Amino acid sequence: MKSLALLCLLVLATPVHAATPEQSYLDLRDRYIAKFSKAKEGEEIYKQHDADLKELAGVLRGLVGPVAIKGLPAEGKSNADTLFKGDSGFGHLDGLGFASVGDKRQAVVTTTGLLKHWLREHREGGMPQEIGAAFKSDRFYYQAIQDSAFAKYAELPIAKPASASTVAAVLGVRGNGDLKGAPHEIDVVAIQGDKVFFLADTDAVKTAEIPACEKVWKQMMAKKVPEDAMAKEDLAMDAYTKCFAKEAPNQGWYPAVVKKAQSQLELLLSR
Numbered sequence: 001m002k003s004l005a006l007l008c009l010l011v012l013a014t015p016v017h018a019a020t021p022e023q024s025y026l027d028l029r030d031r032y033i034a035k036f037s038k039a040k041e042g043e044e045i046y047k048q049h050d051a052d053l054k055e056l057a058g059v060l061r062g063l064v065g066p067v068a069i070k071g072l073p074a075e076g077k078s079n080a081d082t083l084f085k086g087d088s089g090f091g092h093l094d095g096l097g098f099a100s101v102g103d104k105r106q107a108v109v110t111t112t113g114l115l116k117h118w119l120r121e122h123r124e125g126g127m128p129q130e131i132g133a134a135f136k137s138d139r140f141y142y143q144a145i146q147d148s149a150f151a152k153y154a155e156l157p158i159a160k161p162a163s164a165s166t167v168a169a170v171l172g173v174r175g176n177g178d179l180k181g182a183p184h185e186i187d188v189v190a191i192q193g194d195k196v197f198f199l200a201d202t203d204a205v206k207t208a209e210i211p212a213c214e215k216v217w218k219q220m221m222a223k224k225v226p227e228d229a230m231a232k233e234d235l236a237m238d239a240y241t242k243c244f245a246k247e248a249p250n251q252g253w254y255p256a257v258v259k260k261a262q263s264q265l266e267l268l269l270s271r
Contacts, residue, residue, distance in 0.1 A: 079093055093145065103202070107197070112195075135189050152171075
């Protein structure tokens with residue numbers, strides 16, 4: 001009876017749900033967000049902010065493990081630009097960020113657990129909750145990195161290597177102004193084991209506008225409704241990019257774009 005009583009005490013004393021390393025990171029991140037979002041900005045608080053971002057990066061290195069992407073720095077930083085809630089750039093995908101000079105090429109490496117948590121955090125903004133659907137959404141490519149909007153022009157048919165469980169590639173335009181034009185950015189994402197890899201190459205390829213889609217754009221913009229100029233442009237842009245996705249495989253530049261996306265995937269997953 002004494003042994004049974006002791007066993008019961010041990011069971012009751014043992015935590016039912018031990019915090020995972022990912023949850024520990026998220027708890028630390030959230031404490032820092034709460035601290036800085038209430039703090040009065042100044043030189044000293046900025047120093048603390050930078051130091052805490054470095055600490056979070058160190059925790060992420062332990063979660064993600066070694067990463068080597070040719071052409072990018074060997075040591076990643078926190079992909080979070082800011083811990084000040086409400087600042088531009090707040091809420092980027094949690095992970096290690098790598099960037100070339102001028103940010104022409106950027107990569108983020110994270111875990112599937114952190115990715116799923118991040119998707120849930122962005123649910124109210126319309127972010128798809130299923131990973132495959134998220135990788136098809138322009139919302140993912142817009143909110144995961146940088147502070148610039150992203151317009152998806154086409155999904156690219158890349159071959160999935162045996163080592164990966166999920167891959168996706170999109171062709172698009174990123175910027176803070178007009179997103180209509182010949183797309184030149186390729187973004188590639190892949191899941192290998194428990195790691196998630198994301199590579200955005202701003203000036204990856206050269207394409208050209210498609211006359212049939214230009215016609216669609218003009219027709220949409222010529223309509224009398226909606227009267228609101230911004231709403232009309234949004235509808236026209238949606239029709240334009242849908243046309244582009246349909247017509248792109250028939251363009252002379254398309255095979256080179258798909259080949260480039262495939263090489264970007266291989267660059268991500270080469271070890």
